[in-house]
Amino acid sequence: MALDLRGMRNVTLILAGVLLLAACQDSGSSSEINQVEVFSWWTSGSEAAALESVFESFRSQYPDVNVINASIAGGGGSAARPVLQTRLVGGNPPDTWQTHPGAEVMGQYVTPGFALSLHDLYIEEGWYQVFPSSLLSMVTEKGQPFLVILNLHRSNTLWYNLPLLADHNIEIGESLSYEELFDIAESLSAAGVTPFCMGDAGIWATGIMFENALAGVIGPERYLGLWDGTVSFTDADVRTAIETYGRLLNYLNTDHAALSWDQAVDKLIGGGCVFYSMGDWVYGELAQAGKRDNVDFGWVAAPGTEDTYLLVSDGFTLAQGGPNAEAARNMLRVMGQRKVQEDFNLLKGSICARTDCDQSRFGPYLQWAMESYSTDMLIPTVVHGSAAPADFQQALNDALTDFVVRRNVDAFANTLKREARASGFGK
Amino acid sequence: MRRVLASNLRGSAWQRITRHKALLVLLPSLALTGIFVYGFIGSSFFFSLTNWRTLAVDLSLREPLWQTYAEMLAMPRFQADLRNTVVFSVLFIALAISMGLVLAILLDRQFAGRSFFRSAFLFPYALSFIVTGVLWRWIFNPETGINLFFDLLGINKALAALGIGPLAPGWTTDPNVVLSVNQAIAAVWPRGASFQIEWGIPVALIPVAIAATWQLSGFVMAMYLGGLGGIAQSVRDAARIDGASEFRMYRSVIVPMLTPITISTAIILLHVSLKIFDLVFAMSGVGPGFATDMPSIFVFEMMFKAARYNLGAAASIVMLLASCIVVIPYLVHTFRSRE
Numbered sequence: 001m002a003l004d005l006r007g008m009r010n011v012t013l014i015l016a017g018v019l020l021l022a023a024c025q026d027s028g029s030s031s032e033i034n035q036v037e038v039f040s041w042w043t044s045g046s047e048a049a050a051l052e053s054v055f056e057s058f059r060s061q062y063p064d065v066n067v068i069n070a071s072i073a074g075g076g077g078s079a080a081r082p083v084l085q086t087r088l089v090g091g092n093p094p095d096t097w098q099t100h101p102g103a104e105v106m107g108q109y110v111t112p113g114f115a116l117s118l119h120d121l122y123i124e125e126g127w128y129q130v131f132p133s134s135l136l137s138m139v140t141e142k143g144q145p146f147l148v149i150l151n152l153h154r155s156n157t158l159w160y161n162l163p164l165l166a167d168h169n170i171e172i173g174e175s176l177s178y179e180e181l182f183d184i185a186e187s188l189s190a191a192g193v194t195p196f197c198m199g200d201a202g203i204w205a206t207g208i209m210f211e212n213a214l215a216g217v218i219g220p221e222r223y224l225g226l227w228d229g230t231v232s233f234t235d236a237d238v239r240t241a242i243e244t245y246g247r248l249l250n251y252l253n254t255d256h257a258a259l260s261w262d263q264a265v266d267k268l269i270g271g272g273c274v275f276y277s278m279g280d281w282v283y284g285e286l287a288q289a290g291k292r293d294n295v296d297f298g299w300v301a302a303p304g305t306e307d308t309y310l311l312v313s314d315g316f317t318l319a320q321g322g323p324n325a326e327a328a329r330n331m332l333r334v335m336g337q338r339k340v341q342e343d344f345n346l347l348k349g350s351i352c353a354r355t356d357c358d359q360s361r362f363g364p365y366l367q368w369a370m371e372s373y374s375t376d377m378l379i380p381t382v383v384h385g386s387a388a389p390a391d392f393q394q395a396l397n398d399a400l401t402d403f404v405v406r407r408n409v410d411a412f413a414n415t416l417k418r419e420a421r422a423s424g425f426g427k
Numbered sequence: 428m429r430r431v432l433a434s435n436l437r438g439s440a441w442q443r444i445t446r447h448k449a450l451l452v453l454l455p456s457l458a459l460t461g462i463f464v465y466g467f468i469g470s471s472f473f474f475s476l477t478n479w480r481t482l483a484v485d486l487s488l489r490e491p492l493w494q495t496y497a498e499m500l501a502m503p504r505f506q507a508d509l510r511n512t513v514v515f516s517v518l519f520i521a522l523a524i525s526m527g528l529v530l531a532i533l534l535d536r537q538f539a540g541r542s543f544f545r546s547a548f549l550f551p552y553a554l555s556f557i558v559t560g561v562l563w564r565w566i567f568n569p570e571t572g573i574n575l576f577f578d579l580l581g582i583n584k585a586l587a588a589l590g591i592g593p594l595a596p597g598w599t600t601d602p603n604v605v606l607s608v609n610q611a612i613a614a615v616w617p618r619g620a621s622f623q624i625e626w627g628i629p630v631a632l633i634p635v636a637i638a639a640t641w642q643l644s645g646f647v648m649a650m651y652l653g654g655l656g657g658i659a660q661s662v663r664d665a666a667r668i669d670g671a672s673e674f675r676m677y678r679s680v681i682v683p684m685l686t687p688i689t690i691s692t693a694i695i696l697l698h699v700s701l702k703i704f705d706l707v708f709a710m711s712g713v714g715p716g717f718a719t720d721m722p723s724i725f726v727f728e729m730m731f732k733a734a735r736y737n738l739g740a741a742a743s744i745v746m747l748l749a750s751c752i753v754v755i756p757y758l759v760h761t762f763r764s765r766e
Contacts (some may be wrong), residue, residue: 187476255597394735398504
């Protein structure tokens with residue numbers, strides 16, 4: 001009996017020792033191993049390569065820090081954001097995460113207190129001088145910036161199949177109005193060619209076409225007014241924009257609902273359709289297919305948006321309560337460097353958020369986009385979360401799904417007006 | 428006397444201990460079910476009454492209290508979801524049960540290769556709905572799928588010769604709703620004229636119902652084969668002696684005897700169709716004009732894309748009620764017949 005007891009005591013001692021050891025190791029791992037967790041949804045070929053180039057630069061500058069790439073596949077973050085939400089609410093944030101400027105970062109992450117101010121970093125790195133103020137205003141609240149912007153896409157570009165238009169003796173100048181575009185569409189239709197490309201199996205793609213029509217018809221100032229409540233979705237010019245978008249829908253390829261946005265690019269390349277009103281992620285697809293700027297394809301600003309840059313961009317935050325704050329700040333420091341932004345954007349097919357990048361490293365289209373970025377008025381995208389909160393974004397997607405089939409302008413405008421009010425920005 | 432008393436005492440004490448033991452053993456699962464099923468149903472219901480519609484938690488109650496439900500029921504999208512659930516359930520259950528019954532009757536006869544066909548028909552049931560969805564998405568792709576057969580088989584040439592356009596259905600991309608009953612509803616209930624959606628059969632739902640049937644008719648067949656095995660040979664012999672043809676025997680004797688199996692199978696299939704998410708999500712998503720949207724997809728998008736937690740919770744409570752409408756009468760029936 002006594003022996004048993006001693007045996008028991010030994011077992012207890014050993015167990016306690018093991019626990020103590022485990023506890024020591026646990027506390028050791030977080031303080032000694034230097035690491036930084038970067039959360040994103042960049043997993044496709046070009047995206048992953050671009051992100052890796054950032055990590056390469058980081059490793060060369062901070063060789064003793066281990067980078068954890070926590071990316072989750074899914075376009076626009078559709079699969080990643082639910083995971084991020086759960087981690088943030090559960091108090092287990094990644095050190096830094098990808099998000100869009102504007103309503104998304106401010107409403108979802110800054111207001112509930114999940115993200116920290118980056119003012120010190122901006123001062124240290126001189127970023128207030130290299131990022132344009134119109135861009136900074138989308139990530140700033142009370143003089144505090146909350147995001148380091150890595151790349152920019154221009155959403156309001158009208159792409160076209162150049163040889164196909166040449167076959168029909170149509171030439172596109174420096175700009176194009178909707179009236180000219182509809183004339184061309186009519187003559188192409190008469191010749192048996194599908195004028196417009198669309199792949200809206202994911203409804204956001206047709207949303208881009210709507211957004212481009214909206215900004216083009218009502219102009220950038222009134223477009224901005226929609227998001228601060230000074231312009232209503234039932235105003236006459238907004239209704240005209242909706243009607244213009246509805247007219248465009250008449251000229252689409254019939255299988256648009258079965259195609260994804262990039263399959264529609266394939267269709268454009270193959271001559272199955274001519275024009276595509278879509279952001280310049282299309283350029284990445286065209287370049288990947290070996291198509292040459294101004295030879296195999298051409299582009300022009302979406303009608304009416306010649307002096308406007310409709311901005312779709314990505315940036316990274318600094319987590320409140322993240323486990324590796326110092327390493328995370330250094331990661332953001334690297335992301336804002338000129339060379340890193342150049343390397344990243346060359347791989348991603350987008351342009352630098354900094355205005356001092358070396359233009360000669362980029363192709364003709366991207367140079368054109370950089371020119372537009374430095375001179376034109378920047379306005380936020382609603383389709384990718386910058387202009388309005390997530391609930392309105394979803395409401396717009398649902399209203400578009402309905403409109404594409406029913407074409408009811410009244411119902412569409414009224415729904416958007418009601419949802420803007422429910423979401424808290426409309427009047 | 429004292430001994431009897433003692434044994435009585437011992438008996439009741441023993442019983443008490445046994446009862447306590449039973450309770451003790453059941454307690455963990457009762458607690459877990461209580462928290463993780465009923466507790467969370469309760470919290471979902473509570474969330475559906477709050478103002479929580481962003482990432483920041485807002486548990487203040489909404490004024491008026493049922494506003495989220497009223498808003499949801501007025502949404503054309505949710506109305507389409509309810510219509511789609513009903514239409515899909517009816518189409519899918521009718522197709523799956525008739526297909527399964529035919530397969531079971533065919534396999535009920537003795538012939539070589541019977542067990543091979545039994546396995547072959549049951550095989551789709553083993554696949555994941557996501558796999559089925561992707562597979563059938565390609566089959567029903569209007570450009571590259573089944574429509575190519577119409578060209579290959581020369582059907583379109585024949586039609587062109589007759590001066591008719593080619594046969595090229597849009598399948599899951601077809602936004603039309605056929606057999607709409609809006610007019611009929613408006614005739615008896617004038618307010619029905621203001622419906623924002625067409626109450627009919629969305630054409631795009633038919634391919635989805637076919638895919639679901641393909642997956643589950645093997646399961647229905649297995650259920651019926653079990654039932655057919657339980658019908659004594661003497662019943663068939665008696666029918667034949669009475670002069671019934673094979674068809675008549677099945678129609679008037681065998682199939683009526685299988686009624687209990689038909690009912691349980693229909694209930695199981697209804698469960699599948701009320702909850703369906705993965706198959707539709709992979710195959711057609713919300714569809715053109717919400718032609719293939721389902722309440723489950725609505726819940727997912729409102730919760731995790733729009734962060735409208737109150738609306739997502741409200742929709743999931745409606746889904747729960749829909750299941751209850753089906754399951755509770757069935758459970759009552761089962762308990763009654765057991766007693």
